[in-house]
Amino acid sequence: MELSCKSEYALLALLELAQHYPDGQVLQIKEIAAHQSIPDRYLEQLLATLRRQGLVRSQRGAKGGYSLARAPWMISLLDVIQAIEGEDLTGSVPSVDSTPEREVLRKAWQDAQAAAVAILQKTTLQDLCDRQAQQQPANLMYYI
Numbered sequence: 001m002e003l004s005c006k007s008e009y010a011l012l013a014l015l016e017l018a019q020h021y022p023d024g025q026v027l028q029i030k031e032i033a034a035h036q037s038i039p040d041r042y043l044e045q046l047l048a049t050l051r052r053q054g055l056v057r058s059q060r061g062a063k064g065g066y067s068l069a070r071a072p073w074m075i076s077l078l079d080v081i082q083a084i085e086g087e088d089l090t091g092s093v094p095s096v097d098s099t100p101e102r103e104v105l106r107k108a109w110q111d112a113q114a115a116a117v118a119i120l121q122k123t124t125l126q127d128l129c130d131r132q133a134q135q136q137p138a139n140l141m142y143y144i
Helices: 005-019 029-036 040-052 077-085 100-122 125-135
Strands: 056-059 065-068
Touching: 005 029, 005 040, 005 065, 005 077, 005 125, 029 040, 029 065, 040 056, 040 077, 077 100, 077 125
Parallel strands: none
Antiparallel strands: 056 065
């Protein structure tokens, strides 16, 4: 299983929105695109898809922009990837010839996919925000 560029950009945009969720701030596409290094036009298409899937909401007008439609702890990474990719990640692996060796390999691959899906399902945008906050160096002030 591999994270597509499309899904990565969507997750980065949603992470940006999740960071501003507590203060209720609405972000414009230009702000998100500049901060996350995502092309404006591409981000516009992604956010339209995410809006249709109910993950973000848009607000029109001069003070308009995008915000999360649900709390960050209620949006899993699996929700985002399925909204963008439009596919079931738990699909089975096709088997050309059914030999005992291939069946063992197919079962191992299915187990790996199931484990990956379980992690994506339990990991939320809030989890990513928390991890990011832990990685940022503390603003320490030294007095002499």
